[in-house]
Amino acid sequence: MTTEESSKTWVRANDLTREYRVQTDGLSTGRFGLGLFRREMRTVTAIDNISFSIDRGEAVGLVGLNGAGKSTLLKLITGVLVPTSGEVAVGGLNPSQNRSQVVSDIGVVFGHRSQLWWDAPLVDSMNVLKLIYSVDEDEYRQRLEQLSEILELGELIRRAPRQLSLGQRVRGEIMASLLHSPKLLILDEPTVGLDIIAKARIRNLIRTLVEEEDVTVILASHEVTDIERVCDRTILIDHGQILYDGTIEQLIATAGVERSLVLDVASEAGGTEGDVSVEQVTVPLTGEDAASRLIEAASAGTVSDARVTGGDLEVILARVFDRAEE
């Protein structure tokens, strides 16, 4: 990695592969119960020779079906797992060899697993995390106040997580992951189970972190709107391989889906005054003459409503993964 690259690139994976050894014989005890003592194993490739890089201050969405390899990839980036082959670097360092140093700059939110003490006030969990990450006392107080304000937690930090709603608890989790001002924030399903207001709040916060604090974000989510609203770039992963790496716009374009604008155009029917008919006009949004077609359609009468069709990201993603299965 060159000096120029290292200042810009924050996460880099080269020919990264991770295999697991898993038991194949399930619950069978085998002949004469010998299965209790002998296990048949096979190798499963969770991450299969992938390469990518993520720049500092970039928000990248990681999308894949269940079992695609997302969690393994996140564990390789955080140093929880060691690659079978290839390499991964975070801030120029190998995470499994420099675990302490690398994770000091990483904040992690596991949507399904809490890092808070269930029965102790939120602020007590923060006090322990302050010691774990060796955050200076003054900096800690300032950060706690700032995060309480941004996350609208206020007096809630005096309550135990078991007394909080799911949305409040997730905000507490995010506060815990940001307390040490990480350069890389990894979020695994952060909005799972939240209501629409809580989801929007979390998405806005992540965007603010990217734009104002230059935090690099890796967001793994099945919630397509999270990816659309938060991420600059999306990596689609399937069977441990990268299916697509680029922007959402490019993905829509390459998926061959035509987006159209449907206009409800109201005009006087048969030239009779007061007799209004509404016609639905569909204008394809692709092609060089899209603008002129749009103007022409809109000039035919009064536009009472307009909506975009055909660009539903969820449908596009399903189509991409379906194609990959074929």
Add this chain to the structure above:
Amino acid sequence: MKRSIALQLAYIKIGFKSAIQYRVNFIGGVIGLLLHSLLAAVGGIVLIDRFGGVVGWELGQIMFMFGLTRIQSGFIYSVFRGVVRWEGQVREGWVDRYLVRPRGILAQASGADFDIAGLGPIIAGVGLIIYGVVLSPPDLTWWLVPWLLIVMVSGTMIQLAIVMVIGSSAFYNVRMGSATNAAERSQWQMNLFPASAYSTVVQTLVTIGLPWAFMAFYPAHLVYGVASDELFGEPVLYLAPVAGLAAFLIGAWSWRRGIRSYQGMGGV
């Protein structure tokens, strides 16, 4: 070092705060484990009192030794509770969380699952030591208290090492919780009576294999001025700290190997 101690104290504080949220459970846990230790001791007292002692050891001396091991177990049960139930922590995915924090796994595992109920055996142990001292006063020498502190730490390290070796099997996705329970119960049983009351094979086992005899039996020879051990001679009487350190190093080696082999929990 200062930071590590501050962190462990913070773990104890948050564990205590969490525990007192459920006061009945908190008091019940402490009292339950206190009674558990005391009832085992009462069983031993009834038996030993009938014979006036065991292989030359008086009732007070035996209760003194048993009290020492109860305090060590109390520390394991409270401060190192996370290591005792390590298998559960691995299955529940806690290890992943420890690995994404810039601290040692053992330090985090120990503190994060602090259990105040361990106070029960500690209180019982202190009570049994007082009972033992009243019945059979030890030789009062200047090194008595420092020696007992060393024994306390060494014995805790021996127990910790055994649960670490068993617990590290969980890194290979092997469930060994039953082995932890079996080791804990056997240790109780063995330490209720002097090791010299058992056969040569058992004495060898608790000296070399699972060195429980170093938790109280050998060190108590010095406390009570008993000259030497019949089977292994005088050197073993001084070796509690060496046994504690050696056991801990084996435990730490096993633990590190386990972490390197860890495949993670949860989905792919």
